[in-house]
Amino acid sequence: MKKxxxxxxxxxxxxxxxxxxxxxxxxxxxxxxxxxxxxMTERHYEVVEYLQEKHKxxxxxxxxxxxxxxxxxxxEFYNLFPGGxxxxxxxxxxxxxPKSCI
Amino acid sequence: MSTKVKKMLFILSKATIExxxxxxxxxxxxxxxxxxxxxxxxxxxxEAIQKKKLEHLRVATVGNPGMHMPTMLGGLPGVExxxxxxxxxxxxxxxxxxxGEFLExxxxxxxxxWACKLAVDMFxxxxxxxxxxxxxxLTIGDFYSRADQEGCQLLFI
Numbered sequence: 001m002k003k004x005x006x007x008x009x010x011x012x013x014x015x016x017x018x019x020x021x022x023x024x025x026x027x028x029x030x031x032x033x034x035x036x037x038x039x040m041t042e043r044h045y046e047v048v049e050y051l052q053e054k055h056k057x058x059x060x061x062x063x064x065x066x067x068x069x070x071x072x073x074x075x076e077f078y079n080l081f082p083g084g085x086x087x088x089x090x091x092x093x094x095x096x097x098p099k100s101c102i
Numbered sequence: 103m104s105t106k107v108k109k110m111l112f113i114l115s116k117a118t119i120e121x122x123x124x125x126x127x128x129x130x131x132x133x134x135x136x137x138x139x140x141x142x143x144x145x146x147x148x149e150a151i152q153k154k155k156l157e158h159l160r161v162a163t164v165g166n167p168g169m170h171m172p173t174m175l176g177g178l179p180g181v182e183x184x185x186x187x188x189x190x191x192x193x194x195x196x197x198x199x200x201x202g203e204f205l206e207x208x209x210x211x212x213x214x215x216w217a218c219k220l221a222v223d224m225f226x227x228x229x230x231x232x233x234x235x236x237x238x239x240l241t242i243g244d245f246y247s248r249a250d251q252e253g254c255q256l257l258f259i
Contacts, residue, residue, distance in 0.1 A: 063134065063207055064199050074210035083136035101131055102198055 006031045017091050021052075024094030033092045036081075040092075044080055047072050048093040055095040061086060062100045108253030109138040111245070114147035115258065119159040119186060119201075122150045123193070125259045126204045133211040141208070142245045144218035147259075148225060151217060151233045156201045160186045202233075209235035214248070216240045 003012045006027040011019040016032070018024055026040075029048065033040045050071040054061055063086060066077050081088040087097050110132040114125040125141055132139035149155045163169050163176035163185050175181060190200075199207060209215060217232055217239045229239070249256060 060197070062197055063130065063211065064197055064203070067203075067207060067210070074207060078133075078210075078212060084134055086134055100197075101127055102196075 015091075015097065017097055018094040021055075021094050029092055029094065032094075036088045036092060037083075038081060038088065038092065043076075044092075047077065047080060047089060051089055051093045052095060055090075055093070060100055061090065061098040062102050064102065106253055107132075107137055107255055108251055109140070109249070109255070111249055111254060111256045112139070112141045113245075113256070113258045114141055114143050114150060115145045117146035117149035117155075117159055118162045119189065120161055121259050122147075122159055122201060123198070123204075126201075126208060127198075128257070129213050130204070130208055130211060133208075133213055138212075139208075140214040140216065140245075140248055142216045142218060142240065142242075144221045144242075148217060148221050148227065148232075150201060151205065151215065151236060152227070152231055153233060154231070156205070156233070159201060161189050205233055205235055209237075216245060218242065218245075 001012060001014065002009045003016070004010070005012075008023075008028070010023050010028060013019055016035075018028075030040050033044070038044065050069060051061065054065070059065070063074060066072060066086075067074055072080070077085045077089075081092075090097055110129065112125045112129055114122060116122075129139040129141050143151050149159060160182050161169075163171060163182045164173055166176070169176060169185065171181075198204075205215065214237045215233070215235055216237055219239050219241050222232075222239055229236075
């Protein structure tokens with residue numbers, strides 16, 4: 001489906017996750033973050049870039065992976081993206097919601 | 103997507119690896135969905151938070167029909183250890199953390215970890231026998247009082 005994000009038509013799935021990563025940029029990112037009550041800082045972007053890098057390499061995302069990432073620890077991750085950090089951060093990063101139960 | 107469940111409270115009473123993981127996966131899964139979670143370790147569940155024992159939890163090969171193994175075979179020396187080793191290998195493939203690391207993840211994720219006072223006294227345990235991440239030792243009454251809002255669910259494992 002289409003959704004207007006940052007005054008543009010963006011393809012998203014029924015949960016609001018971007019379908020086409022090429023449509024992602026910082027403007028779109030900040031609009032989605034706003035909907036998730038997250039105010040983006042450079043720290044947020046560092047995490048978002050890490051997630052996008054993992055997704056590009058087709059490596060599955062998990063909370064354990066975050067612990068080992070060296071980019072952010074779990075406590076900070078929960079503070080940056082409160083209320084379900086992995087599902088919110090991936091939505092903001094413009095990548096699919098992780099399917100893992102861990 | 104919002105959920106009506108606000109807080110999940112788990113009571114882990116068993117020391118088998120499958121029960122501990124069931125509690126941990128559900129407690130972690132709750133945090134990942136923005137739901138509060140807490141675990142109360144009682145009776146044999148305390149093995150999962152004892153520094154010396156937590157990496158030695160085993161899968162039950164006797165009295166566990168899910169193993170599809172004759173009960174007598176399950177009781178033979180080494181069978182339980184072998185089954186445990188195989189299960190841990192499969193878990194590692196799925197990137198499931200070992201018990202100790204899982205407890206760290208839970209604690210860092212804001213999941214509260216409590217030991218049952220009665221069981222701690224019964225097994226003559228001291229605070230230092232238990233993991234550093236433990237949030238405290240509570241009575242069951244204290245634990246019930248943690249269900250302090252609407253949308254709390256309590257689960258016995």
